[in-house]
Amino acid sequence: MDRYFVVMKLRKRSKCVLAAGLLFLLTATVGKCQVLRTDFYSSTCPTLNTIVATTIASHLSKDITSGAPLLRMFFHDCFVQGCDGSVLIDSTANNTAEKNAEPNQTLRQFNIIDEIKAQLEKACPRVVSCADIIALAAREAVVQSGGPSWNVELGRRDGRISRASDALTLLPPTRSDSQSLIDDFETIGLSVQDLVTLSGAHTIGRAHCFATVRRYIGFNSTNGIDPTLNLTYALQLRRLCPLPINMQARVALDPVTPNLFDTQYYRDLLVNKGIFTSDSTLASDERSLVFVREYAANQSSFFEQFPLAMIRLGQVGVKTGASGEIRKKCRVVNKL
Incomplete structure (x- = not known):
């Protein structure tokens, strides 16, 4: 898929989420997209925020540089295929995934996401998406480094497509003007x-x-x-x-x-x-x-x-409702 069509898909989904948040457009968007909510897991996984925060705190206590890569991971995920956890998927014999594209080869701390996901699968199996874990981890990386906090919008589902070619095309290079x-x-x-x-x-x-x-x-x-x-x-x-x-x-x-x-x-x-x-x-x-x-x-x-x-970044290209899936393991798409 070339850059134009990938971008147009992301813009369409992003605008759908944004529009749904505006009262005068609400009726026009109902049924077309599901709005992200800060309380999305309040009843289905009430320990979510605690698990994410304590896990990241544990890693930061051992390595103060652990937080920044999680923040960077969120950016790299959302810019390609939207905020759908596709950056976490491992390559296979038949597909080179985003994480193996040149701009992503320096991404780190995938193990922290894996660790959080494993704990969540014990506490509330098949409930929390990997995409939402990245969003929460990014917030914690900021807060636990002395930055501001915010209520993260949740309810994303995980994508099943991850291509290195998309990352190479869509991620802004560090040489950009x-x-x-x-x-x-x-x-x-x-x-x-x-x-x-x-x-x-x-x-x-x-x-x-x-x-x-x-x-x-x-x-x-x-x-x-x-x-x-x-x-x-x-x-x-x-x-x-x-x-x-x-x-x-x-x-x-x-x-x-x-x-x-x-x-x-x-x-x-x-x-x-x-x-x-x-x-x-x-x-x-x-x-x-x-x-x-x-x-x-x-x-x-x-x-x-x-x-x-x-x-606003977290609203880009999100998959909600019947779109996507809730991966059991963040590195692998679920078997159909």
Whole structure:
């Protein structure tokens, strides 16, 4: 399926969910899509939130870097086939799945999702979707790193299709310029402000050196450094990621407070310390720069907008009602 048709399907489903939330359009959408609800599992799996929160807390206590990959996983899931847990599916002999596409090969912590799912299958079998687990895990990654909380909308069902080719086509590359990013977000119904707000997830976590090295070693310039990158920062990155590049080595996305969910990321952008091109470009386009400046100066504004942007992202391409399935194991689709 080419990019146009995948995008149009995602936009159609996203708009259906959004429209159902508006009273004056409610009657037009009844029967066409099921609205996500924050209390979807309140009676069928009342221990859901506790299981997710305690499991992630346990992992964070052992490895403080465990949370950020869960937040990234939510983004990578929703951008391809919608928020349907398709990023969790393993490849088979007949199909190369999303998680094995080049942009997803650095995704981590699938084991945490597996662990949560196993506990939920004991507490409330075949009730909670893997797609909803990712959404809840992303929220916990933010909260337990010092960020804001929100009531996650639930009721997604799991998709059965996962193709590496879709991930390669639909995920925004880290080399993207601002116009490409704005276009990519617009195709799934998200605004420029959503783009800048969700990019703030880079306030926590780490990037693999091999994914960032092109900006400070071997760039087409006299010193091999991207001129849009802060020189002192670029030299620091060279020391942290020396040649030959260790393929497992990682560097903090936010060099000041890498484990704290705050607004340091935006302050970094204003002094040319965005590690990816897709980060630094947000401070070079007036359409996005206005929000970078707002969040750099006002953490309360960012903490107010981030949950709203995550809720909007979580509505993209969802499968509800009779669509999809509730996987017994998140890595494998159910047998028909």
